[in-house]
Amino acid sequence: MRLLILRGGIALIGLAAVWLFAGRWCSSLIDRVYTVPLAVLPASPVGWNGTYLQFGATIGGTEGPKDGWNAPDLSVGSHILSLTGPGPDYRQPATLTVDPNNRLILTVADRGMVLGIRAGTMQGGDGAISAYAAEPGDTASMTLERSWLSWRTPFEMNFMTGYTHSWRRHLYYRLTWTKASGEHLDMLWHSEQGFHRDDGWNPAGGDESNTGLIRAEIRSTH
Numbered sequence: 001m002r003l004l005i006l007r008g009g010i011a012l013i014g015l016a017a018v019w020l021f022a023g024r025w026c027s028s029l030i031d032r033v034y035t036v037p038l039a040v041l042p043a044s045p046v047g048w049n050g051t052y053l054q055f056g057a058t059i060g061g062t063e064g065p066k067d068g069w070n071a072p073d074l075s076v077g078s079h080i081l082s083l084t085g086p087g088p089d090y091r092q093p094a095t096l097t098v099d100p101n102n103r104l105i106l107t108v109a110d111r112g113m114v115l116g117i118r119a120g121t122m123q124g125g126d127g128a129i130s131a132y133a134a135e136p137g138d139t140a141s142m143t144l145e146r147s148w149l150s151w152r153t154p155f156e157m158n159f160m161t162g163y164t165h166s167w168r169r170h171l172y173y174r175l176t177w178t179k180a181s182g183e184h185l186d187m188l189w190h191s192e193q194g195f196h197r198d199d200g201w202n203p204a205g206g207d208e209s210n211t212g213l214i215r216a217e218i219r220s221t222h
Contacts, residue, residue, distance in 0.1 A: 023151025024168070031170055035145040039074035043140035043175065045131040046115065047078075047122045048096060048104055055079045055142050055173075057123045069193070070200035074144060078125070081173060081189050085212045093216040094187065104132040106185065108216045113183050137180025145172045146193070153194075165194030171204045178221070188215040 047054030058078040059066045066077035085091045094108045102118035116132030123129075134140050147170035154166075171193050177185040191204040191211045205211065 023149070027147045027149040027151055027170055030149050031147050031172070034148055035170075035172060036148050037143060038146050039144040041075050041079055041142040041144055041173075043142035043177070044116060044134040044138075045119045045122060046104070047124060047129045047131050048098075049124055049129040051082070053081045053083070053096070054122070054124060054129065055081070058125050059123070061125065063125045064203055068200075069203055078123075079144070079173065080125070081213070083213055085214060086190070086210050087212075090212070093213050098130075106216075106218075108185075108218045111218045113177075113179065113185055113218050115177065115185075134177075135179070139178045141174075141176045143174045145174060146170065150195070165196055165202070167195035168192050169195075182221045184219055184221050186215065186217045186219075187213065190214045 041055045043055065047057075056075065056078045059076070063078050063080055065071055065074045065079075067073070083092050083094050083096065085093055094106055096115070097105050097107070098118075099105055104115045104117075105112050106115045107113075114135060116134055119131050119133035121128040122131040150167045150169040152166065153164070153168050169192065171191050173187075173189040175185070175187040189212065193204055194202045196202060
C-alpha cells in the first residue's frame, strides 16, 4: 500500500511539473481541438484606418471592451487587430486596399476578395475611421475565444514595475466571411492574456513572438 501511495505521489508531482513547465504548450495542443467562446463580435461594418482592422465602435475614447476585460459583455466596445503576423519575421499573411469603387479588398496569396463596401464611418480610438459593410448575400462572423486550459507563471518577473501575472491563457479572434459567389475567408489572430489577482484578466497582448495574425485563407466552396 505504501509503495502504491508513493508511486501515486510521484506521478502527481510529475504531472504538476509538466503543467508548470509545459503549460503553454499543453494549452496550445488542446486549443487545436477545443476553445471556449467568450463573445460574438459585430463583424459588419468593419473599420479600417489604413493600418488596423476594427470590430465594434470605440466607446468613450477607450479601445477594447467598454467595461474592461472582466465585464460580462465583451462585445460592447472596440477590438483592434493588425494584419502583421508573429515575430521574429512579422510576415503579413494578408493585405488590405481600397479600390476606386470604395470597396475594401482583402488579398491573400494573390487571391482577392471584397471584404466590404464603404458605409460611412465608425468611432476609432483617435476619431472617426472609415467603415465597410458586408455586401448583400454575404455571411460574416467574428468570435472571441480563449483557451480551455490556463497555465501558472510563477517565474514571471518585471523588474521595472513589479507588476506580474500569476496566470496566462491564449486568446483568439476568429473571422469567417462567405460571399454569395461561394468564396470563403478564414482569419485567425492569436495573443495571450495575463491574470493579476487585483485586476483580473488584463487586455490582450503579450510576447510579440506569438502575437498577431496566424492564419488567413481564401478558398472557394463551390
